[in-house]
Amino acid sequence: MKKRAIGALVALTAGLGTFTLATPAHAGSCGQVTDAKVSGGQASWAHACSGGYIRVSGWVKDTSADGKCAQVKAMYSNGTQYSAKACPSGTVKYFDFYGPGSSVPVYLFTV
Template sequence: MSAVRKSVMSALSTIVLAGGLAVGTAGTASAAACPSTASPKIDGAIASWSLSCSGGSVRVSGWLEDTRMDGKCALVRIVGGNGEYHTKQACGSGVREQFDFTFAGTNEAQVRLAIA
C-alpha cells in the first residue's frame, strides 16, 4: 500500500472515530471547552447539555430522552479531559433523564449522544 493511500485511510479512520461511533447506533459527538452548550437530536434520541468551568473542574449537566419505542435506550457518554468518563441512559419512549457530572483537573469534555 502506498504512503498516500495509508495516509488517506488513516485520515478516514480518524474521521469515522471522531464522528460518533458508539455501542449500537452512531450518534453525535461534541468535544468542547467551557462554556458551551449543545442540543443534539438523532433518530431515537434527543438531548441538551451545557459545560461550565470553575476552580479547575468542568461540570456537564443536562438531560436526554428516548424518543422511539424500539427496545433501545438513549445514551449519553461523557469523557472529561482528564480521561474520567460517565454514562447516563434513558430507556422507553418518552422517558427523560437528567444528568450532572463534574470532572476535576480539566476545562473540557467530549459528550456523545447515541442509541444502545
C-alpha cells in the first residue's frame, strides 16, 4: 500500500514539475496596477471595471533563455483566460482579458 501511494505521489509531482506558478497577485480589483516577476518571466497589468465586469490588460515577457515560456492567467468566476505564451527570451506578448466581477486573481508563471 505504501509503495502505491509513493508511486502516485512521484507521478503527480513529476507532472507538476513542468511549470512554475507565482503567488497570486492578490485578487486584483478596479483601478489596481500590478507588476509581477518570477524566475524567467515578468509582466505588468491593470484592472478596469464597468457594468459588473472587470478587464485585465497588460503584457508578459520571457526574461530567460531557459527553454520555458512566460504566461499570465486570470481566473474569472466563469472560467480561466490565458495569455499567449511569451518565448523565446526577450519576447513580449500583450493580453486583454474580460469577465464578470469586480475583482479577479491573476497569475504569472512559466511553462
